[in-house]
Amino acid sequence: MEIKKLSLAELQRPSVESFSSMDKMPVVVVLDNVRSALNVGSFFRTCDAFALEKLVLAGITATPPNREINKTAIGSTESVKWEYFNTTLEAVLKYKNQGYKIIGIEQTTQSVPLDAYTIQDNKIVLIFGNEVNGLDEYLLPYLDVCLEIPQYGTKHSLNVAVCGGIVLWEFAKKLNNSSKI
């Protein structure tokens, strides 16, 4: 087939200024004690791509400015709004009080497979946990829903930034059909 790659100009990406005033996907991503700043940077880049409302960095999660974050965020720390909380619980309580549905991504006794979940809310918090320990146990009672990505391999789970990409893609697809993003 006759085919040509699209340049950055042809892709017509928004500037940081016009991104800032764009309608966003009504989703706040919370990183609960994510250890690797490379993973944090990768979340910035994904939150930029899917035009998310905000990225919350909590606990030991690194914050900009940070060299390792920059390596994988490649500048998206300028476009994505972010906020830091000392504990993930503070962030969860703040958004719960504002009427956000609190959704944890974790393999639990109550998890719903990601592809089986129907989005019924238009204000959503998605929490992703530490690379080794996952979501902090003490957060589990505060969740309204727990989602997991069905998987079939030998390992416990996916990389957290890859997992984030999959979940945010699924929400972007579904919310895109019901509201403007």
Next chain:
Amino acid sequence: MEIKKLSLAELQRPSVESFSSMDKMPVVVVLDNVRSALNVGSFFRTCDAFALEKLVLAGITATPPNREINKTAIGSTESVKWEYFNTTLEAVLKYKNQGYKIIGIEQTTQSVPLDAYTIQDNKIVLIFGNEVNGLDEYLLPYLDVCLEIPQYGTKHSLNVAVCGGIVLWEFAKKLNNSSKI
């Protein structure tokens, strides 16, 4: 809600031996000159999670054993079958001759949005390109289909390992409804 995290034992993941004899998703992933061994390791982990047929490493793409691959593959180089080719074209031609549909992941004049694509084949090659340059131009005429992930941010694209996770998840979901994985 009453909720408890699942341990690795409770998740009942297959051993490397039983994974080896499991039915796999009929998808071969080809990495075309991927520069970062961390990204390669991440693809190993995702290919394990979704039980893919094979991971092809081509050109400058690093191969196991490799310390950086191990950091992100965390052992999945043992479960996922892989093969090295000097050039991506050799791999593409081999699988094309075996009746595989050749699908490139790239933003081009002919790209189909990932969520709009209907899978009609049961032998598929998915090619992911270099972090900076994307798919090599010379490969484009060999593609049967080109797919892209719709995105709305300021940056050119997603991280390649995150992009891989999203595409493989979408194929796993769709193929899971039509064949055994």
